[in-house]
Amino acid sequence: MLTLLRDLRRLRRAGALPRPDHGRSLAIRHVDVGSCNGCEHELTLASSPYYDLQRFGLGVVASPRHADLLLVTGPVTTRMRDPLLTAYEAMPEPRLVAALGDCALGCHLLGTPDALVGSVDTVLPVDLRIPGCPPTPDAIATALLELVDRTSR
């Protein structure tokens, strides 16, 4: 098991992301409002050894109550509109919202009008847009790190 861990550390160092510095942190709450599960799978791998977002102070937290960023995936379905708003209202100020993936941005939405509300920005103010179908873990990591640098300046 120890050799596995040593190898995993090596994978992280081989990545293209910048070296972590100090003083950064972002608590992320993810909400899926109707995705195809692609954005979830890529977001999960953004925490895997190749990218390891935690080392930059970025982590997915279990509750919106202590989250800085609401990371939303998928086109907003009529059934997920209220849960999304509830999660947003539970967040402390200052709070940010990111729309992750083309569906969340409202591109090429598929579905019936009565099942879909639309893009995330029809429901909440969006601070960060991460395009892609789905965005790669690299793109997710890069966009989130830029956001942290931009907002902590």
Next chain:
Amino acid sequence: MTVHAALAYREAVQEALAGGFRFAGLYASEGGAVVRAALVAPDGTVAIESVAAQAGVVPTIVDLAVAADWDEREAHDLYGVHFDGHEPLRPLVEHDPVLARWTVPVRGKDVYQVAVGPIHAGVIESGHFRFHVVGDRILHLDARLFYKHRGLESAAEGSTLADGARYVGRACAACAVANGLAYAHACEAALGLEPTPELTRARTILLELERLWSHLNDVAAVCAGVGLAAGNNHFAALTERARRLNAVLTGHRFLFGTIELGGSSLELDAGTVRDAREELDAIRVATERGWRELQFNASFQDRLPDIGILGPDDVERLGTVGPAARAAGVAVDVREHTLRLEYPDFQPRTPDRPDGDVRARLDQRILELRQTLDLLDRLLDGPVRPTGSTPTGPKAACAEGLVESARGATLCIVERDGDRLTRVHLRTGAYANWPSVAYAASDNLLPDFPLINKSFELCYACADR
């Protein structure tokens, strides 16, 4: 296609089930005027039995095939069909605000409910679970999905057959190839198109590449469910490698856009397939190395046996498919019989200890990973070139495609009027298996549920559509 009257429909279904057919799906068509039930024979052929609704009512078959429970409830919620004899016909897709209408009543001393979701604590799709619990023990679980219902099937109606592929393909990223293939097979069967041997080979490569990353992800998920970070990270890194390989081979990490009607534009030269085989060999070595560590990690292994048990009788009764069925010793696998893909002499595997528990489902993933790596090694023995189909088969207005996804048998039925889709229905392995998850969870400890759930690792998007 013959449309039965009520009594003849039940008799036809009963006769097929007695003849060893398995229930494979049921849906409403023609705006609810007709209901069609699909059944799969032991040799893999699909029979479709239709019944005309009389004043919106058709007889239920849920007493004959318990697996039809969700399908009949969905047909009721989306098309208003009433199923005579299905009592109580609880809402499924429809989100009834009255709790007592969609959950079973909570009875007994000290019984309480634990409500979880639709938003979960990790990076997980949205869905609501309502546990009936005494102390820490689960008495019953009601899963309320369809928070992600996008109306994909109705939205696809009226589009061309080629355009319909977009709706089916985007139902789920984790099953994009399997769902897309089930749709393509259905359309091609309707149009009388027979795949060339090159096409069956190209598509089998894509389907197994999807299974590869998916099963690696499932092993990582079980490690995460136990809280074993090293195992989770090892297999998550392998999942990443498999997805990077997909991007190298097809330009997309989830193989989106690779399944086209009637042909394939996948082109891999000799050098690319050679490199791919080398990478697959490296993934195999790393998989075995990680698996050895997991097998000899006592604190990990202690968590797996005897929880979330789904025995062979449960599998038959609930119509469980895929790795979850095989982990209980029921060797059903669409790949054994499929004619439109290249699986010569394919034999479904079952684990040495087919106990139907979390351990068996994990062991099964490893067995299938080895099988998939062997298949890919054989299939990638030379360049892959763009290819098509031959228009030699009979045409039909309604046809089906059946494909083994990483989660199990996935059925797609297409009804057409010329080149226009009049109805498309997708019943994925995840849809078939959700009731089995709820059943397997009962009588277990509530804190074990995440692990039991991960051992099935079903998609919500696939079920909700």
